[in-house]
Amino acid sequence: MLSPTLLVLALVVFYPLVAAMRESFYESGQRLDADGFVVEGEWFAGLANYAGVAQQRFINAALNTTLFTVVTVSLEVVLGMAMALVMRRAFRGRAFLRASILVPWAVPTAVAGLMWKWIFQADGVANALLGTQILWTADGPWAKLAVIVADTWKTAPFVGLLVLAGLQIIPAEVYEAARVDGATPWQTFRRVTLPLVKPALLVAVLFRLMDALRIFDLPYVLVGPRKQSVETLSGLIWDEATRVHYGPASAYGTALFVYIAVIAFVFVKLLGADLLSDVRERRLSGRREGNARVA
Amino acid sequence: MKALHVTAAALALGAGLAACGSSPSPQAPTQERGPITFLGGKFEAESVQKIVDAWNAAHPQEKASVVLLPESADEQRRKLIQNAQTKSDAGDVMLIDAVWTSEFAANRWVEELKLDTTGFLPTTIETAKYRDKLYAMPVFTGTGLLYYRTDLVKQPPKTWAEMKKICDEVLPKQKGMSCYGGQFDKYEGLTVNFSEAVASAGGELLDASGQPQLTSEAAKQAARFLADAFKSGMIPKEAITYKEEEGRVAFQEGKLLFYRNWAYGYEAAQKTDGSSKVAGKFDVAPIPGLNGPGAGTLGGNNLAVSAFSKHKQTARDFVAFMTSAEQIKAFARTSSMPVPRAAIYDDPEMIKKYPYLPALKEGILAAKPRPKAVRYGDVTAAIQESAYAIITGAKPVDQGLSELQTALGPLLK
Numbered sequence: 098m099l100s101p102t103l104l105v106l107a108l109v110v111f112y113p114l115v116a117a118m119r120e121s122f123y124e125s126g127q128r129l130d131a132d133g134f135v136v137e138g139e140w141f142a143g144l145a146n147y148a149g150v151a152q153q154r155f156i157n158a159a160l161n162t163t164l165f166t167v168v169t170v171s172l173e174v175v176l177g178m179a180m181a182l183v184m185r186r187a188f189r190g191r192a193f194l195r196a197s198i199l200v201p202w203a204v205p206t207a208v209a210g211l212m213w214k215w216i217f218q219a220d221g222v223a224n225a226l227l228g229t230q231i232l233w234t235a236d237g238p239w240a241k242l243a244v245i246v247a248d249t250w251k252t253a254p255f256v257g258l259l260v261l262a263g264l265q266i267i268p269a270e271v272y273e274a275a276r277v278d279g280a281t282p283w284q285t286f287r288r289v290t291l292p293l294v295k296p297a298l299l300v301a302v303l304f305r306l307m308d309a310l311r312i313f314d315l316p317y318v319l320v321g322p323r324k325q326s327v328e329t330l331s332g333l334i335w336d337e338a339t340r341v342h343y344g345p346a347s348a349y350g351t352a353l354f355v356y357i358a359v360i361a362f363v364f365v366k367l368l369g370a371d372l373l374s375d376v377r378e379r380r381l382s383g384r385r386e387g388n389a390r391v392a
Numbered sequence: 393m394k395a396l397h398v399t400a401a402a403l404a405l406g407a408g409l410a411a412c413g414s415s416p417s418p419q420a421p422t423q424e425r426g427p428i429t430f431l432g433g434k435f436e437a438e439s440v441q442k443i444v445d446a447w448n449a450a451h452p453q454e455k456a457s458v459v460l461l462p463e464s465a466d467e468q469r470r471k472l473i474q475n476a477q478t479k480s481d482a483g484d485v486m487l488i489d490a491v492w493t494s495e496f497a498a499n500r501w502v503e504e505l506k507l508d509t510t511g512f513l514p515t516t517i518e519t520a521k522y523r524d525k526l527y528a529m530p531v532f533t534g535t536g537l538l539y540y541r542t543d544l545v546k547q548p549p550k551t552w553a554e555m556k557k558i559c560d561e562v563l564p565k566q567k568g569m570s571c572y573g574g575q576f577d578k579y580e581g582l583t584v585n586f587s588e589a590v591a592s593a594g595g596e597l598l599d600a601s602g603q604p605q606l607t608s609e610a611a612k613q614a615a616r617f618l619a620d621a622f623k624s625g626m627i628p629k630e631a632i633t634y635k636e637e638e639g640r641v642a643f644q645e646g647k648l649l650f651y652r653n654w655a656y657g658y659e660a661a662q663k664t665d666g667s668s669k670v671a672g673k674f675d676v677a678p679i680p681g682l683n684g685p686g687a688g689t690l691g692g693n694n695l696a697v698s699a700f701s702k703h704k705q706t707a708r709d710f711v712a713f714m715t716s717a718e719q720i721k722a723f724a725r726t727s728s729m730p731v732p733r734a735a736i737y738d739d740p741e742m743i744k745k746y747p748y749l750p751a752l753k754e755g756i757l758a759a760k761p762r763p764k765a766v767r768y769g770d771v772t773a774a775i776q777e778s779a780y781a782i783i784t785g786a787k788p789v790d791q792g793l794s795e796l797q798t799a800l801g802p803l804l805k
Binding site: 336 | 466770777
């Protein structure tokens, strides 16, 4: 039986996926006839489009993507955690602080990219403050740092928000108990806050991982397309697609999909118990309550 | 022009007669006429709208509506290609970058045109052709000009060596000023500047038969000039991040003695509202070269008729109308965007309004188009890749050029 949910999923998820995979085995628009016109139609190309996966450009893009993901997600978890801890406290102006911490997250990425581009340009604020003459937006290692700074600034609030939600469901009694037992603030954090906020934190990290692996707009706007030092997999796919190399673009897209799927799978496998334990427990306790009511 | 009005009138009459008949079919008499959509760019949108209004007033049955495409050229191209691949008739007339003509023609996305090209600057018509057939009509054009400071330079340089000499004399007394700037970020502007340097050294990226000529002596000297200029600081280091606007701002702030830019920068740099420190202190000249005046790269936009248009005849007439002598002149009166008709450049009224026109005409007539290639996207990416490596010093000149020579071969077959 075909439920409407499955139908919608098939349309919006499986169809594009299968279409892209099919496209990745075909070649089109690359042949000219004697009069100089492009020959219409497409030809089965086997694995030819995947040849690029082993080449330097793809590997470089894959390494950049991985580097950005690992570094930015780690930084964001630390900063996001700190933000959440600050936001949780009750003090005057808390609403204002919460709103202002979330502003970077609300700014569209392309706009944030432009803003950081002005900050990082040759005669921009960054160089003026640091007293340096670094060309942040030219191809090179500094460009990597610029992207990492901008991305962390932009998405740490997102982690903060999710962690804050997790913090707010921790009952006040456990903190009270910790205080009565004479725990230091650090012990309270390590032994009470962290374990209890872990499910929320893991969800945040999973979301950010998925997001960071397809990072495109920030390096594109901040540094520019086809700059080796910051080209990501999405950037590479975009570049191939705009040059109407749909075959290779689909092949790289499929490779990126597999990469993200593997990361997600491993993540859930390794830490899945924590991700799903909450759900399982709730379901169990729900059943118990139901049984009690019946009895 | 007259013929056009007569046909339009006849058509209107025909439509009227048909409507009088017993069958209620107020259809246009041929399939090829009717309302059209013009996909235009954001720049100079107001001046373009005036031409469209004039067309609409004269052709009430075949009105044109304007849809503006995204600002960046890459996005425009993507949108147009998307339309073409879905065979969409969303745009009957399209404004395309001059370098896209070959790609669009070879893919049969645009119609061949049979229009009168007399009165146009010949180099601009070349950009509208693919394999000697006309597929578009030039509507905007332009080439690189050398902006220079008249308060510091008496006579604009004709050669690179002269430019260097002037800089050596002037710069020691000017704090924080560099000699020369252009567009050297890794984007289309780099292709423009690099091919300009090669042409100015007397070489060419592709020869007449379409074969790459990057290992020629001229290409080497051009590449060496740029690489050395970066190394010696003649071109400031930050110019590696310059697109048109970054460099224009630097010139206006007095950080550059010479700057290569399109004609559009003239108006902005002449502003006296405080945004430009060089207002009244600069002029433009044709760009310098290796042994004499240089040869710029031709820029510009063409008008093309979509192959998927339902009203192609109207679209063709619209292109003819927009590029007619009358409308081009009307356009030039309200916009500083350079136009492809020769008469404008000799018109005393226009020269009074835009004093750079004589220098620009000289530049456009000497200008070289960028390589014509169906896979222009690949060609320009390859050029940018090598040129960027050469000017940043990541690769020696000879190696960079021979790699580019090899890379271009299969892209131009």
